[in-house]
Amino acid sequence: MQRGWIGAGLTAALLLGGLSPALAQDQLAESRQIVEDYSKPNPPWDGPTTGPKAEAGKLIVYVSTDQRNGGARGVGEGVVEAAELIGWDTRTIDGQGTVSGRSSGLTQAIALQPDAIVLGGIDANEQAALIEEAANAGIKVLGWHAYAATGPHETLPIFTNITTDPMKVAAAAAAYAVVTSEGKAGAIIFTDSVYEIAVAKSDAMAEVIRACAECTLLEIIDTPLSDTAMRMPPMTTSLLQKYGDQWTHALSINDLTFDFMAPSLASAGIAGDGHPTNISAGDGSEAAFQRIREKQYQAATVAEPLRLQGWQVVDEANRALAGEKDSGYVAPPHLFTPDNIGFDGGPDNIYDPNNGYTEIYAKIWGAD
Numbered sequence: 001m002q003r004g005w006i007g008a009g010l011t012a013a014l015l016l017g018g019l020s021p022a023l024a025q026d027q028l029a030e031s032r033q034i035v036e037d038y039s040k041p042n043p044p045w046d047g048p049t050t051g052p053k054a055e056a057g058k059l060i061v062y063v064s065t066d067q068r069n070g071g072a073r074g075v076g077e078g079v080v081e082a083a084e085l086i087g088w089d090t091r092t093i094d095g096q097g098t099v100s101g102r103s104s105g106l107t108q109a110i111a112l113q114p115d116a117i118v119l120g121g122i123d124a125n126e127q128a129a130l131i132e133e134a135a136n137a138g139i140k141v142l143g144w145h146a147y148a149a150t151g152p153h154e155t156l157p158i159f160t161n162i163t164t165d166p167m168k169v170a171a172a173a174a175a176y177a178v179v180t181s182e183g184k185a186g187a188i189i190f191t192d193s194v195y196e197i198a199v200a201k202s203d204a205m206a207e208v209i210r211a212c213a214e215c216t217l218l219e220i221i222d223t224p225l226s227d228t229a230m231r232m233p234p235m236t237t238s239l240l241q242k243y244g245d246q247w248t249h250a251l252s253i254n255d256l257t258f259d260f261m262a263p264s265l266a267s268a269g270i271a272g273d274g275h276p277t278n279i280s281a282g283d284g285s286e287a288a289f290q291r292i293r294e295k296q297y298q299a300a301t302v303a304e305p306l307r308l309q310g311w312q313v314v315d316e317a318n319r320a321l322a323g324e325k326d327s328g329y330v331a332p333p334h335l336f337t338p339d340n341i342g343f344d345g346g347p348d349n350i351y352d353p354n355n356g357y358t359e360i361y362a363k364i365w366g367a368d
Helices: 008-016 021-039 070-085 099-111 128-136 166-180 196-211 225-246 262-267 286-294 306-321 357-365
Strands: 059-064 089-094 116-120 140-144 186-191 216-222 249-252 277-280 300-303 334-336
Touching: 021 166, 021 334, 059 070, 059 099, 059 306, 070 089, 070 116, 070 286, 070 306, 070 357, 089 099, 099 116, 099 128, 116 306, 128 140, 140 306, 166 196, 166 249, 166 277, 166 300, 166 334, 186 196, 186 225, 196 216, 196 249, 216 225, 225 262, 286 300, 306 357
Parallel strands: 059 089, 059 116, 116 140, 186 216, 186 249, 249 277, 277 300
Antiparallel strands: 300 334
């Protein structure tokens, strides 16, 4: 895995498990540089500009891990929008945040005999048997956040997986914790081991915090995203009692964690911009954008361009159906903070890069 996006000190930390005293002095400066780099306005389009024309009349089924998850829901909405442009039919099935719900959703999708199925945040290993069944039925399978790497799966018949680089996302989130604490963060990290990509992100965030000489990794908490509504309120109260002022930063692999943490923080008399400072390593939900704008119990999110990724899903599906290779495109992550959300967040509380991607994809498909 390439780690050239991180400075020499953090590279050594992630590869060797710690910083030398000399490198530790540079860690805060490197974290500031990471924050600066990922807070910049989105660059011009650097994705595909050529590809197969689209044939109308295809059916694509988007199976969402959980429609309460703003990331999975947002990508699905992009899929529907792009598919309609080229005359494809769509179905969206809600996995309802459970293993059985996701299995049922994929079973329903296969029964529809579509041309393509999209794993909308569904972990590929969890549903390996049904993925094989779909492929054996001649259905193209694609993923969004289905595993921790981009591109085709190493062993399962998945054409490609669409995500920003989870290591870059994790580095940006953890670096913001280091910067906003002046290198003295007391961090708790929330993850969900059901998802390979979540574990990759939380492990990387933990390494950055451990590499910070005066930061403290208080705890890594593995808690199901599907149970956040029930678990987070009492857990937040318990953690406040356990750690008190030591807990300065909360890092999560998803904005959903903070949807249900905020009420408990408010009940404890903590100001919206007080500690813990809440930072998400994905996905950039509408609720998260609103919290950041209003400085109410979330300070940052490393957002995915969800609508863009929905359009990319359709483009990759079209390439698969045409017998071509995946495009290899990986959208850059973007760190949103109170300082840049006013001009980068957009009016609808989503990250939607102004780089002309819809026009470019439409031209590729012959729908312009």
